[in-house]
Amino acid sequence: MLARRYHAFRKLGGGAIPVACLVLFLVIGGITSVLSGIDALRVERRAVAGTLTPTGCEPARNRTRQLFCVGSFASDDGTVHIERVRLFPRFDEEPRAPLRVVVSGPGADYAYWPGQDAGWGMVLSGVVITMIGVFALWLFTLPQRAG
16 A cells, blocks of 8 residues: 555656655745744743834735735843844734834844744644655655565
8 A cells, every 4th residue: 555655656746856846845844834933932931022113024925915024123121132023923014113022032033922822833833844744755765666
């Protein structure tokens, strides 16, 4: 049964390059999700509260009208200042006023809304996606058996 699935999987990709690209996409996407989730978990444990002053927004890559907003962050106590930080979630229009957000620390790339707890979900989804990619790699590299 496994041999039939292996042959079907090989035919699905049409060759090594498409399958390798799929595996690479899954593994890199999964690892990226895990790393983003770890940053979100740091926020849950030791959040640095402050304000984000939006300096601009970038269109989302999923062909919607939503925006990822970026800006500078300053902590309430003045100890942390980050020139460029990206805010989740997306906006339908560009916000103008300073926004109350939290970051994981001085080297943060992302800001989150206070009370937003998405860390475990991002880590779990990243682990699952990575496991699917590793399984696909394992399945693709099984030796062909005659018969």
